[in-house]
Amino acid sequence: MPFVLDLFAQALNGLSYGVLLFLLSVGLTLIFGMLDVVNLAHGSFYMLGAYAGLTLIAATGNFWLALAAAPLVVGMIGVVIERSCLRPLYWRGPLDQVLLTFGLIYLFEDLVKWIWGGRIRSIPPPDLFSGSVTLWGATVPSYRMFVIAFGLVMAVVLWLLIERTRLGAIIRAGVFDSEMAAGMGINVDRVFTGVFAFGAGLAGLSGVIAGPIQSAQPPMGATILVPALIVVVVGGLGSLKGSLVGSLIIGQAETFGKAWLPGASMLIIYLVMALVLLLRPQGLFGRALK
Amino acid sequence: MVHRMTRRTLLTTASLAAAGVATGPWVVRARAQGAPLKVGLVLPYTGVYAVLGESITQGMELVFARENWTVAGRKIEMIKEDDEMKPPVGIRKTEKLIDSDKVDILTGPVHSGILMGMRDKVHSSKTILIVSNAGADAISRERCSKWIFRTSFSNWQPCQPMGGWVAKNVAKEVFQVAPNYQAGKDMMEAFKETFVPAGGKVVAEDYPKLGETDYAPYLTKIKQSGAKAVFAFFSGTDAVNFVKQYDQFGLKQTTKLTGAGFLTEPDVLPAQGRSALGVITGHFYTPVLDNPTNQRFVKEFREKFSNKMPDGFACQGYDTAETIVRALKAVNGNTQDKEKLVAALEKTEFDSPRGRFRFDPKTHNVIQPFIYVREVKEVAGGLNNVPIDKVADVRDPGTGCTLPA
Numbered sequence: 001m002p003f004v005l006d007l008f009a010q011a012l013n014g015l016s017y018g019v020l021l022f023l024l025s026v027g028l029t030l031i032f033g034m035l036d037v038v039n040l041a042h043g044s045f046y047m048l049g050a051y052a053g054l055t056l057i058a059a060t061g062n063f064w065l066a067l068a069a070a071p072l073v074v075g076m077i078g079v080v081i082e083r084s085c086l087r088p089l090y091w092r093g094p095l096d097q098v099l100l101t102f103g104l105i106y107l108f109e110d111l112v113k114w115i116w117g118g119r120i121r122s123i124p125p126p127d128l129f130s131g132s133v134t135l136w137g138a139t140v141p142s143y144r145m146f147v148i149a150f151g152l153v154m155a156v157v158l159w160l161l162i163e164r165t166r167l168g169a170i171i172r173a174g175v176f177d178s179e180m181a182a183g184m185g186i187n188v189d190r191v192f193t194g195v196f197a198f199g200a201g202l203a204g205l206s207g208v209i210a211g212p213i214q215s216a217q218p219p220m221g222a223t224i225l226v227p228a229l230i231v232v233v234v235g236g237l238g239s240l241k242g243s244l245v246g247s248l249i250i251g252q253a254e255t256f257g258k259a260w261l262p263g264a265s266m267l268i269i270y271l272v273m274a275l276v277l278l279l280r281p282q283g284l285f286g287r288a289l290k
Numbered sequence: 291m292v293h294r295m296t297r298r299t300l301l302t303t304a305s306l307a308a309a310g311v312a313t314g315p316w317v318v319r320a321r322a323q324g325a326p327l328k329v330g331l332v333l334p335y336t337g338v339y340a341v342l343g344e345s346i347t348q349g350m351e352l353v354f355a356r357e358n359w360t361v362a363g364r365k366i367e368m369i370k371e372d373d374e375m376k377p378p379v380g381i382r383k384t385e386k387l388i389d390s391d392k393v394d395i396l397t398g399p400v401h402s403g404i405l406m407g408m409r410d411k412v413h414s415s416k417t418i419l420i421v422s423n424a425g426a427d428a429i430s431r432e433r434c435s436k437w438i439f440r441t442s443f444s445n446w447q448p449c450q451p452m453g454g455w456v457a458k459n460v461a462k463e464v465f466q467v468a469p470n471y472q473a474g475k476d477m478m479e480a481f482k483e484t485f486v487p488a489g490g491k492v493v494a495e496d497y498p499k500l501g502e503t504d505y506a507p508y509l510t511k512i513k514q515s516g517a518k519a520v521f522a523f524f525s526g527t528d529a530v531n532f533v534k535q536y537d538q539f540g541l542k543q544t545t546k547l548t549g550a551g552f553l554t555e556p557d558v559l560p561a562q563g564r565s566a567l568g569v570i571t572g573h574f575y576t577p578v579l580d581n582p583t584n585q586r587f588v589k590e591f592r593e594k595f596s597n598k599m600p601d602g603f604a605c606q607g608y609d610t611a612e613t614i615v616r617a618l619k620a621v622n623g624n625t626q627d628k629e630k631l632v633a634a635l636e637k638t639e640f641d642s643p644r645g646r647f648r649f650d651p652k653t654h655n656v657i658q659p660f661i662y663v664r665e666v667k668e669v670a671g672g673l674n675n676v677p678i679d680k681v682a683d684v685r686d687p688g689t690g691c692t693l694p695a
Contacts, residue, residue: 119598122562218340
């Protein structure tokens with residue numbers, strides 16, 4: 001059954017791409033949901049993650065170490081950015097935040113060019129996942145299988161963290177009503193910084209994860225931003241579940257679009273977005289609009 | 291109270307980001323000197339093909355620096371404009387260089403679409419354009435111009451000899467894949483010209499978007515097409531992603547990857563790593579050529595640009611600058627008499643890193659001394675494109691071109 005095989009193989013391709021989008025968009029949507037900041041520099045954190053990752057691998061030769069450490073490095077950068085740049089803007093209009101984070105894209109791009117140069121770089125996959133596997137007749141790089149598994153585990157971990165822990169409860173309280181939360185003795189400032197750093201770290205993590213599949217070069221942060229924003233719009237602003245479902249939908253739509261209608265693959269994604277917005281203006285899992 | 295952002299703002303933001311992402315400010319470096327020779331460069335300095343623009347510029351700088359930035363008594367001033375790989379931007383920058391900077395000579399671009407857009411402005415204003423990359427076949431054919439020379443290649447040149455070679459030496463069933471724009475289409479057509487008559491069969495062809503990052507859907511299709519080989523054209527980040535993912539999908543063992551030389555140029559080879567081993571491509575240049583000009587070029591280039599290996603693009607830049615220098619010396623620095631300058635350019639001939647460089651008087655396009663069939667192998671100093679065969683004197687057919695026009 002070549003058609004069924006084709007369908008299965010392409011669905012796996014779509015899944016690995018979708019999971020990558022999820023790791024990226026979840027930070028974007030968390031930061032938006034909690035802080036009400038559309039962080040356009042989110043793609044830059046992704047880029048910084050890739051570069052931090054390749055530097056760590058060059059230094060240690062260990063992919064797993066880089067995978068663990070690069071998000072911490074990017075998270076720290078997130079702390080600095082939140083404290084120094086965003087904090088003064090929370091009380092001002094969204095346009096200021098958008099302009100600032102848009103400016104940060106150029107800042108980080110030049111910073112990366114300055115430190116690492118404009119040359120195209122790439123992260124080799126870990127030895128354990130350097131080959132390919134055949135699943136019911138479909139050949140998939142084993143690294144992509146790892147990405148799929150890793151992304152799905154991360155989705156569960158994030159859900160547990162936010163829905164089932166005290167920390168998650170604090171975060172949710174801070175979002176729901178930050179004044180009330182402050183009145184209850186929660187340090188809202190610190191929660192905001194923490195959430196921003198966490199989101200940045202997740203973007204950094206997806207940068208390292210994407211490294212062995214794609215290549216690293218300075219404009220990568222800007223190019224990845226658009227699909228990530230589309231996922232957030234489709235899934236619903238600020239929703240973890242929306243980010244996951246949105247990523248999987250967009251991942252499949254783009255993959256099947258490329259396979260069956262290569263000329264119109266981008267159009268298909270925009271059509272999906274338009275359709276979702278028509279039927280559910282707040283996104284699939286977004287808060288109802290007031 | 292944190293300011294609530296609405297969905298509308300987010301959407302506006304998203305489209306703003308999409309539109310604005312690549313239109314960043316670009317600082318032009320200009321030298322203030324008296325009565326200089328102005329050379330205008332329309333090249334990508336940002337985006338997917340930024341590394342190409344950089345290599346071409348470096349190749350030019352190497353030659354101009356050798357001449358101490360003075361030729362026939364005139365200081366050379368390079369005016370760099372970032373075309374962002376967007377035809378409207380490239381055309382606007384071309385107009386700016388011609389109308390307000392009043393450049394003596396124009397070079398660039400990388401993008402064939404930009405070249406096609408520039409063509410009429412250049413032709414009608416009688417501006418000398420030395421094309422240093424874009425391979426649009428039409429510029430050597432029905433859209434050729436007396437004022438346009440090309441030091442790089444026509445898209446036809448590296449691919450047409452490969453068709454017959456692949457059919458004879460690799461496989462008769464081939465899957466063709468290239469980015470969805472002019473150069474991609476030109477190259478795939480050129481390959482077929484000799485591949486099909488040699489008994490080859492194109493199993494299928496695909497045209498992903500330029501700047502694609504995930505080739506998985508296409509690789510799955512290649513796997514299931516039953517093709518014995520692939521003929522591909524990609525460049526820059528696209529080349530890195532395609533070759534790496536090709537290997538990761540286990541296609542290297544079953545389906546030989548061949549293509550136009552840009553697929554494994556030194557600008558992308560280090561990032562591709564061992565995934566590129568065994569890839570066979572056609573190109574007019576490789577840094578391992580053993581002629582004295584090339585050896586000196588590689589040595590000087592690496593010394594000047596922090597040990598970077600020169601690529602075909604750097605060679606194109608080198609030949610562009612060398613052509614400018616020689617033609618300018620031939621007319622004693624007088625760029626006012628354009629007819630004379632064109633005549634001098636036509637006669638330009640010199641030893642380039644790629645071999646004996648000369649223009650085809652019929653089309654003003656370079657006659658490639660050789661198209662090398664190169665295989666990526668492990669040599670001293672890492673991976674490189676090692677020639678395994680060659681085809682001499684490859685000149686574009688120039689169908690439909692009548693000079694002077």
